[in-house]
Amino acid sequence: MDRLLFSATFLFLFLFNFSLFSAVHSTTFKIVNRCRHTIWPGILTGANRPLFNPTGFVLKSGKSRTLRVPRFWSGRVWARTHCSTEPSTGKLSCATADCGSGRIECAGAGAIPPATLAEFTLNGDQGLDFYDVSLVDGYNLPVLIIAKGGTRGGCSSTGCLVDLNGACPRELSVVRGNGSREGIACKSACEAFGDPVYCCSEAYNTPDTCHPSPYSLFFKNACPRSYSYAYDDKTSTFTCAGADYIIIFCPLPYTSQKLLSARKDSAELPLVNKTMLYIGRHLRSLSSPG
Secondary structure (H helix, E strand, O other): OOHHHHHHHHHHHHHHHHHHHHHHHEEEEEEOOOOOOOOOEEEEOOOOOOOOOOOOOOOOOOOOOEEEEEEOOOEEEEEEEEEEEEOOOEEEEEEOOOOOOOOOOOOOOOOOOOOOOEEEOOOOHHOOOEEEEOOOOOOOOEEEEEEEOOOOOOOOOEEEEOOOOOOOOOOEEEEOOOOOEEEEEEEOOHHHHHHHHHOHHHHHHHOOOOOOOHHHHHHHHHOOOEEEOOOOOOOOEEEEEOOEEEEEEEOOOOHHHHHHHOOOOOOOOOOOHHOOOOOOOOOOOOOOOO
16 A cells, blocks of 8 residues: 555656656747737648647737747748638638638648748757748748747847838739739749749759849848748758747837847847848839839
């Protein structure tokens, strides 16, 4: 009887301590909406990784939501915009970054380009988290990732703080429609033209054959730390260990820079090109003069 009691007590203490250990080492994402409008964040889990719920939700302007993330999670977070529900069917559709599920939850579906992506692989090589903001699939909103409480790795902030929709080259621009010329997203050259030279595919599928284009440089010049094309790893992937992450949609550029200036940062490139914080609202073309 005493031996049985001892075993039960030991098992209880083991499970209790294990739960404490798991809680201490789990990661949180605080997703913040500083846009002037509602957004519909979407979340996609990578293949063979623990599922992360919810896969989508509504986030009103000025609000935030904190989510606990599985320890070895890998995937991406983005925000859908200009969403509406069809009254007769109840189907949700979004003008940018829609996941096509017809619902608030994306349920395993990814963002339809163009979409600004916050990408993560947690507890990867040497226990480090790897994260980036990618414009490889185009752009729809400014995004900032801040690592908090990290113990190893550079733990630099990254993102794209500039509103590129108004200055997007006209051949890449997505406009709202219904007679409006308002830019609401900016395609990648790959999506716009389907050319392997822009897609880093076929004969251009290696770092030696795929190089930055005038279009990817448009994104890179405005947002130096963001992925601008498939092999932009060196200046665009960041690492940290033991951190929680704040993902801010529509961060205010000057406020964000002031906030981050006091943080130790070893990144090779600046977070934002100050000369392009406000790069104008006139559409231009990179394929033709004017």
